[in-house]
Amino acid sequence: MTPEQFTVLLVGALAAGGVGSALGMAGGIFVVPMLTLYAHVPFPAAVAVGLVSVIACSCAGAPRFLEAGLTNLRLAVVLESATALGAVVGVLMIGTVPESVLYGIFAVVLLVSAVQMFTGRRAGSRAPAGVSNDHRSLDAAYTDHDGSIVVYGVSRLPLGMTFMFGAGTLSALLGIGSGVLKIPAMDAAMRLPIKVSSATANLMIGVTACGAAAAYLVSGTLDLTLAAPVVLGSIAGSMLGARILVRVAGPGLRVVFTVVLLVSAVPMALNAFGVSWAVPA
Numbered sequence: 471m472t473p474e475q476f477t478v479l480l481v482g483a484l485a486a487g488g489v490g491s492a493l494g495m496a497g498g499i500f501v502v503p504m505l506t507l508y509a510h511v512p513f514p515a516a517v518a519v520g521l522v523s524v525i526a527c528s529c530a531g532a533p534r535f536l537e538a539g540l541t542n543l544r545l546a547v548v549l550e551s552a553t554a555l556g557a558v559v560g561v562l563m564i565g566t567v568p569e570s571v572l573y574g575i576f577a578v579v580l581l582v583s584a585v586q587m588f589t590g591r592r593a594g595s596r597a598p599a600g601v602s603n604d605h606r607s608l609d610a611a612y613t614d615h616d617g618s619i620v621v622y623g624v625s626r627l628p629l630g631m632t633f634m635f636g637a638g639t640l641s642a643l644l645g646i647g648s649g650v651l652k653i654p655a656m657d658a659a660m661r662l663p664i665k666v667s668s669a670t671a672n673l674m675i676g677v678t679a680c681g682a683a684a685a686y687l688v689s690g691t692l693d694l695t696l697a698a699p700v701v702l703g704s705i706a707g708s709m710l711g712a713r714i715l716v717r718v719a720g721p722g723l724r725v726v727f728t729v730v731l732l733v734s735a736v737p738m739a740l741n742a743f744g745v746s747w748a749v750p751a
Contacts, residue, residue: 471695475509482508483523487707489530489730490649491672492714497562497704498524498679499650500582505554505696506741514695518686521679522697524641528676528709538716539612545624548587549670550607552631553652553678556639561644561685561725564647567643574742576644577749583650588728592742612666622663624660630660634674641675642682649675661702668715 482504486497505516536540608624624630627725633655640651651673656667686692 471699475657477697478508479504482702483700484707485703487523487527487530487704488711488714489655489707490669491527491708491711497527497707498582498644499583500642500734501700501704502576502686503738507737509696511693513572514564514686514691515601515696518683518692519697519700520581520644521683522552522692523687523700524679525676525683527699527708527711528672528674528679530705531672531712532676534709534712534716535669535672538669540665541673542608542610542624542666542670544610545608546673548627548669548673549631549652549656553674554681555633556638556640557678557682557735559635560639561682563639563643564685564689570742570744572643573738577735577739577742579605579640579650580731580738584728584731584735586650586654595695609667611629612663614665614710619658623661625661627637628698630655633659637705638678641678642685654685665715671719672712679717714748 483501485502486500488497490497490500500525502513502516502520505511505519506513513518532541536543607621608627611619611621612622633651637651637655649668652671652674655663657663658672662670682692683692685751
């Protein structure tokens with residue numbers, strides 16, 4: 471690896487970690503396209519490094535979210551049981567799905583994420599505890615950046631767990647944090663506030679990625695040389711992104727994220743149809 475490539479990967483991972491952590495999605499969804507399109511890394515190897523970057527993003531951002539009281543630990547434990555099962559299924563599917571299909575799935579995930587970011591979350595997602603809530607043991611509250619106390623309840627837990635199973639499967643196959651599915655599930659299906667969805671997803675994605683990354687490491691797919699600059703950049707970016715999520719609402723960040731997702735989806739879709747798209751190294 472040349473110094474130029476190291477610097478590009480480091481800066482790219484820093485930006486990916488910052489934006490991803492600010493939205494609770496980690497940076498894997500950006501790291502994998504960066505590695506495949508710029509560094510010309512084979513898709514399985516890029517997925518392995520992407521999973522490691524997800525772990526780094528989760529570990530770096532989680533303390534800040536926990537300190538702010540945004541992460542619902544009880545809910546995370548419940549949902550992660552379904553996500554972990556999905557990740558096991560994804561690991562068992564590694565090598566059985568054609569690479570072009572994986573590129574296509576990745577493009578679809580990017581597009582769905584862009585739509586979700588563009589449409590945003592309902593303003594009425596803050597539901598008082600006990601209202602339309604059949605899982606009151608998971609009720610919680612947090613203090614928002616303006617000093618107000620936000621109390622919320624959890625609804626439709628079985629539907630949310632179904633989404634988590636699919637998110638875990640995709641995480642193992644694509645090397646993403648799966649926050650792109652977890653956050654919409656917690657927001658739309660379970661009626662959680664945006665900051666709770668993002669912070670809780672940030673904690674869960676690291677746990678999910680650990681098992682899948684271990685499988686890639688054992689198989690010899692993980693390139694530690696590539697992982698070094700990506701992990702360093704992801705950690706620094708995630709710490710910054712966590713501060714952004716805690717302190718600001720982020721409408722402008724949604725616009726930037728939507729644009730990046732759409733731009734990333736184009737080359738991944740072309741690769742799915744066999745059209746070569748790569749950035750000169």
